[in-house]
Structure formats: structure tokens, C-alpha cells
Amino acid sequence: MTHVLVVHHDVDVADLEVDELRRAGYEVTQCAGPTAGPCAVLGERTCWMADAADVLVYDQWSSGDGGRELIDGLRERYPDTPVVLTAQGPLLDWVAEGGPHRVI
Secondary structure (H helix, E strand, O other), rough: EEEEEEEEEOHHHHHHHHHHHOOOOOOHHHHHHHHHHOOOOOOOOOOHHHHOOOEEEEEOOOOOOOOEEEEEEEHHHOHHHHHHHHOOOOOOOOOOOOOOOOOO
16 A cells, blocks of 8 residues: 655645545555654654655645755655645745656
């Protein structure tokens, strides 16, 4: 079974995403991200939840600052794990759609 980590700053939205993924057959872990407490990735360490995931689903605002440092850290530590970046509105101009920091 594919394991997905969902990280979203808005718990209500995260609950909806998690529910949809579970109904689609995925195993899901949920995290409120760095806005809720210390984040291993921002501390330049690996994250046990991300370690266990096959796919990372992050809200672009999950770090509270537009997410660039967080997403770049994820791409550096987990280069072979797909990252799906969700956004309310347009993606920020730093979001890479190609290269080593590419997100979907």
C-alpha cells in the first residue's frame, strides 16, 4: 500500500485531503507542519514521517512563510520521493517545475 504524508497548516483542509486519499486506498499520515512546532526538515534533519512516506503532499503555506526553505529541504533530503505541492490560488514564483527541486 502506498503511504502518503499530508502536511497542511489548516487542519480542516488537511482532514478533507486525508479523507479523500484514504477513500482512494492510500495509507495516510497527517502533520500540521512547522507552524505547529519544530520541524526536523527546517532543522536540516530527516523527518520520521517523511522517511516512512512514498509520497509527500505539502501545502505551499505549511511553513508559514511561503514554503520555499521547507520544500527545498524536502527535495534535498528526499530526492527520490515525489512531492505534491497544493496551493490555494496560484503557485508562488519560486516553485520549480523541473530539475532536482521539481514538485508536482
